[in-house]
Amino acid sequence: MNVSNTLSGSSATRTQETLGRSLSRLAFNAKLASSPTDTATIGDASTLAAQTSRVKAARTEVQDATSFVQAAAGNLDTITGVVSRLGELAKLAQDPAAKSSDLSSYQDEFKSLQDQLRSIVGGSTAEIGGASDVSPLAAFKGQALFGSDNENGLTVSSGQGAVLTVPGVNLRHGSMLGLISQNEAGTYDSSVADSDLSTTIADALTQLGSSSATMSAALKQLGVASASLDVENQNVNSAVPTVSNLADALAYTTSAKGGLFAQFEAAMRTQGNLSGQSVLKVLED
Numbered sequence: 001m002n003v004s005n006t007l008s009g010s011s012a013t014r015t016q017e018t019l020g021r022s023l024s025r026l027a028f029n030a031k032l033a034s035s036p037t038d039t040a041t042i043g044d045a046s047t048l049a050a051q052t053s054r055v056k057a058a059r060t061e062v063q064d065a066t067s068f069v070q071a072a073a074g075n076l077d078t079i080t081g082v083v084s085r086l087g088e089l090a091k092l093a094q095d096p097a098a099k100s101s102d103l104s105s106y107q108d109e110f111k112s113l114q115d116q117l118r119s120i121v122g123g124s125t126a127e128i129g130g131a132s133d134v135s136p137l138a139a140f141k142g143q144a145l146f147g148s149d150n151e152n153g154l155t156v157s158s159g160q161g162a163v164l165t166v167p168g169v170n171l172r173h174g175s176m177l178g179l180i181s182q183n184e185a186g187t188y189d190s191s192v193a194d195s196d197l198s199t200t201i202a203d204a205l206t207q208l209g210s211s212s213a214t215m216s217a218a219l220k221q222l223g224v225a226s227a228s229l230d231v232e233n234q235n236v237n238s239a240v241p242t243v244s245n246l247a248d249a250l251a252y253t254t255s256a257k258g259g260l261f262a263q264f265e266a267a268m269r270t271q272g273n274l275s276g277q278s279v280l281k282v283l284e285d
């Protein structure tokens with residue numbers, strides 16, 4: 001018995017069996033990758049990438065808008081508290097029993113609170129008067145929260161092609177302006193002793209209440225938009241692995257053909273019962 005020939009034949013048989021299994025896997029991947037439906041899915045990879053970018057950008061917009069509205073709502077609460085105190089001072093000043101020293105004390109506090117409001121709201125001399133422009137403390141990323149420049153609100157992409165408009169708040173007009181406006185010399189147009197001050201303050205509180213309600217509604221809308229984008233993001237991300245697997249199958253099929261052909265050629269030299277045509281038939285099916 002020729003041991004060398006026997007071992008060679010046994011090795012060739014094992015090689016043929018191994019290559020046969022490789023052919024089966026390769027044929028499966030080839031059919032998977034060449035399927036019309038799956039090819040279309042692979043072709044959607046770029047679409048998925050674009051959708052992922054769009055969702056990411058929309059989520060950033062919604063998050064920024066939410067932060068903007070939250071900042072506005074917080075400052076509105078502060079402003080409302082200050083204006084409420086102005087109302088208390090106005091009532092105290094109307095007390096017939098109030099002494100001149102009391103009135104002076106009330107006016108000092110009143111002016112101090114006006115300074116606080118004017119600093120929060122800010123504005124140019126054309127908007128709120130005074131001797132110089134005031135940079136607003138209430139701002140988000142450099143944008144004033146209560147100025148005329150954002151009176152038309154914010155436009156936000158909220159997913160699935162929808163657009164959400166967050167209403168703006170302008171406190172540089174109406175009754176609020178009456179509390180913070182100054183003449184050219186820097187003197188406030190209103191004081192604690194004004195007879196109509198209570199009405200102005202009541203109207204300002206109504207203005208602030210309406211603005212707060214607007215911000216509250218906007219936060220709810222943004223919350224819904226954020227939840228919708230989270231769902232859309234999850235759906236897109238769950239589709240990416242499927243497309244990646246199909247693309248990998250196509251890449252594997254393409255690269256594996258060349259390597260397997262070389263192995264098949266060597267196997268056929270040793271054992272001739274595997275036809276080259278049969279190999280081509282399996283790969284091309």
